[in-house]
Amino acid sequence: MLEPRTITVTGAAGNIGYALLFRIASGAVFGDDTPVKLNLLEIPQGVRAAEGTAMELLDSAFPLLDSVNVFDDANKAFEASNMAFLVGARPRTAGMERADLLEANAGIFGPQGKAINDHAAEDIRVLVVGNPANTNAVIAQNAAPDVPAERFTSMLRLDQNRAIAQLAAKTDAFVRDIKNVTVWGNHSADQYPDVSYATVNGTPADELVSAEWLKDYFRPTVAKRGAAIIEARGASSAASAASAAIDHMHDWVNGTKDGEFVTVGHYSDGTHYGVPKGLSFGFPCVSVDGEYKIVDDLEINAGTRGGIEENIAALTEEYDAVKAMGFIK
Amino acid sequence: MLEPRTITVTGAAGNIGYALLFRIASGAVFGDDTPVKLNLLEIPQGVRAAEGTAMELLDSAFPLLDSVNVFDDANKAFEASNMAFLVGARPRTAGMERADLLEANAGIFGPQGKAINDHAAEDIRVLVVGNPANTNAVIAQNAAPDVPAERFTSMLRLDQNRAIAQLAAKTDAFVRDIKNVTVWGNHSADQYPDVSYATVNGTPADELVSAEWLKDYFRPTVAKRGAAIIEARGASSAASAASAAIDHMHDWVNGTKDGEFVTVGHYSDGTHYGVPKGLSFGFPCVSVDGEYKIVDDLEINAGTRGGIEENIAALTEEYDAVKAMGFIK
Numbered sequence: 087m088l089e090p091r092t093i094t095v096t097g098a099a100g101n102i103g104y105a106l107l108f109r110i111a112s113g114a115v116f117g118d119d120t121p122v123k124l125n126l127l128e129i130p131q132g133v134r135a136a137e138g139t140a141m142e143l144l145d146s147a148f149p150l151l152d153s154v155n156v157f158d159d160a161n162k163a164f165e166a167s168n169m170a171f172l173v174g175a176r177p178r179t180a181g182m183e184r185a186d187l188l189e190a191n192a193g194i195f196g197p198q199g200k201a202i203n204d205h206a207a208e209d210i211r212v213l214v215v216g217n218p219a220n221t222n223a224v225i226a227q228n229a230a231p232d233v234p235a236e237r238f239t240s241m242l243r244l245d246q247n248r249a250i251a252q253l254a255a256k257t258d259a260f261v262r263d264i265k266n267v268t269v270w271g272n273h274s275a276d277q278y279p280d281v282s283y284a285t286v287n288g289t290p291a292d293e294l295v296s297a298e299w300l301k302d303y304f305r306p307t308v309a310k311r312g313a314a315i316i317e318a319r320g321a322s323s324a325a326s327a328a329s330a331a332i333d334h335m336h337d338w339v340n341g342t343k344d345g346e347f348v349t350v351g352h353y354s355d356g357t358h359y360g361v362p363k364g365l366s367f368g369f370p371c372v373s374v375d376g377e378y379k380i381v382d383d384l385e386i387n388a389g390t391r392g393g394i395e396e397n398i399a400a401l402t403e404e405y406d407a408v409k410a411m412g413f414i415k
Numbered sequence: 416m417l418e419p420r421t422i423t424v425t426g427a428a429g430n431i432g433y434a435l436l437f438r439i440a441s442g443a444v445f446g447d448d449t450p451v452k453l454n455l456l457e458i459p460q461g462v463r464a465a466e467g468t469a470m471e472l473l474d475s476a477f478p479l480l481d482s483v484n485v486f487d488d489a490n491k492a493f494e495a496s497n498m499a500f501l502v503g504a505r506p507r508t509a510g511m512e513r514a515d516l517l518e519a520n521a522g523i524f525g526p527q528g529k530a531i532n533d534h535a536a537e538d539i540r541v542l543v544v545g546n547p548a549n550t551n552a553v554i555a556q557n558a559a560p561d562v563p564a565e566r567f568t569s570m571l572r573l574d575q576n577r578a579i580a581q582l583a584a585k586t587d588a589f590v591r592d593i594k595n596v597t598v599w600g601n602h603s604a605d606q607y608p609d610v611s612y613a614t615v616n617g618t619p620a621d622e623l624v625s626a627e628w629l630k631d632y633f634r635p636t637v638a639k640r641g642a643a644i645i646e647a648r649g650a651s652s653a654a655s656a657a658s659a660a661i662d663h664m665h666d667w668v669n670g671t672k673d674g675e676f677v678t679v680g681h682y683s684d685g686t687h688y689g690v691p692k693g694l695s696f697g698f699p700c701v702s703v704d705g706e707y708k709i710v711d712d713l714e715i716n717a718g719t720r721g722g723i724e725e726n727i728a729a730l731t732e733e734y735d736a737v738k739a740m741g742f743i744k
Contacts, residue, residue, distance in 0.1 A: 108658055121589075138649070138650075141643065146655045261480070326437075
């Protein structure tokens with residue numbers, strides 16, 4: 087057995103947390119040779135339910151699960167943490183203005199970023215799942231000046247997985263035969279799902295599907311999939327979001343496959359594809375030696391360029407708004 | 416890649432089904448080399464929600480998931496099935512008599528047993544999770560005369576996992592260091608959790624805990640854990656039940672570890688530990704060559720004997736009741 091890793095999950099009593107924790111405890115992120123210690127963070131009114139989840143985690147007798155602890159104090163929950171899934175967020179409710187939403191979430195992700203800065207292990211990896219995920223990641227990252235900025239990521243993997251599923255259905259292929267689908271930008275309806283570099287059983291996807299299908303069906307279906315799930319289930323995506331979070335962290339730790347990239351909401355240092363410095367932006371990335379690196383040499387066609395620009399505009403607007411509120415220096 | 420396996424899950428839109436399906440699709444039962452086809456069975460009013468779950472399964476882009484189909488017809492859902500998780504059941508509601516509960520569930524598990532008999536693959540393995548699990552397994556098995564009786568099992572693994580968790584907490588050990596805890600009999604408050612053969616880091620558990628603790632704390636805590644979970648979570652055990660179902664099926668397919676047994680609600684042929692023929696009873700079992708076999712040579716102390724007898728009495732009463740109703744020939 088290797089050294090145990092400490093993993094913090096926020097919003098632990100919620101539906102995504104519930105779907106996520108048992109898969110982490112089963113070894114889905116670090117593999118069969120690494121015990122895990124789970125720290126569950128909740129707001130005070132969620133603690134009792136999180137304790138129930140903790141009881142069920144123990145009741146699963148996972149061979150790799152060394153401990154489960156429940157906290158309502160971020161400083162304790164991130165103590166010595168090697169990995170953080172920031173799931174809990176303030177959802178948008180009816181009549182809520184975007185500025186209110188950003189501010190409410192800044193009040194969550196700012197303090198959590200600071201707690202990570204002050205208490206987490208040196209190798210901390212952070213994935214922001216809670217929406218608006220990209221800008222929440224920016225807020226947390228700005229509150230953690232001592233942590234390398236690229237350790238704060240946001241989740242576009244769910245969008246990538248949804249895009250692969252749609253392409254697989256259309257081309258009558260298995261998802262395992264599809265490579266290099268990416269989703270640029272924002273985990274929101276602005277996102278730009280892109281099959282320009284994708285292959286299906288080795289054939290370029292562009293040769294298998296029409297530009298009309300991509301524009302009229304594929305991109306809107308992927309971008310609006312969350313609403314379709316709510317309509318069918320009567321509840322928002324939980325297990326598929328958790329599964330994408332597992333994929334994101336698994337690949338970060340264990341590496342991506344040769345010749346394949348995955349989509350990560352990655353810190354922009356201003357040198358990639360014209361995306362301004364400071365944003366957390368969906369980029370195609372490879373994971374090598376435990377680090378996600380942006381794939382830098384893709385040719386960008388006009389459609390993709392337009393999609394990237396729209397996402398830059400949307401995320402810059404959010405960035406400027408939280409900066410004006412004082413959450414970014 | 417090996418040949419795909421078809422797995423049927425009933426009650427697919429429920430909370431246990433939701434926790435179970437994503438772990439199956441991730442490869443947790445058959446491993447990384449075996450694609451799976453998922454058949455989701457629901458009652459008509461659950462179909463829409465199951466379709467939402469199916470959408471999320473596709474959206475997870477599991478490399479091993481070849482297909483997902485939703486049915487409200489058991490004959491179709493079990494067609495060519497290699498493995499069935501019978502999760503959906505009629506829960507006991509306030510004021511419901513036990514006879515009514517047994518009859519309502521017989522109306523579910525009888526037809527499902529017949530559909531398995533008529534349509535499943537020759538190597539079908541069945542796990543009944545829906546309560547009363549032991550007697551539901553008997554009913555399904557009786558409706559499937561062409562399937563070997565021992566292919567119908569009921570779930571005691573959750574009870575075993577809960578028992579291991581309690582023993583680990585008491586002895587300050589990791590669950591991975593505990594072996595051969597078993598739970599005899601009925602997945603109900605009658606069950607008899609037993610550490611007589613258990614070891615903790617190689618030390619007999621009996622040397623580490625007192626008879627008083629076993630009687631006053633351990634056995635009642637394990638037996639009533641379901642109620643404690645409901646009290647904490649405000650919802651019944653779902654992910655821990657799903658995890659135990661995964662463990663049960665994983666070990667059935669892949670084998671148990673050398674020198675270790677696990678608890679299975681196994682068909683009694685009347686030759687083991689005095690348990691009457693025809694019951695589905697929690698026994699210590701090993702899995703060898705893809706079959707669960709009852710461990711036959713354990714010495715039974717007076718306490719365990721008493722526990723076994725109580726469970727025989729409880730399960731025989733249920734057996735006789737459903738026989739009187741005509742569900743068993």
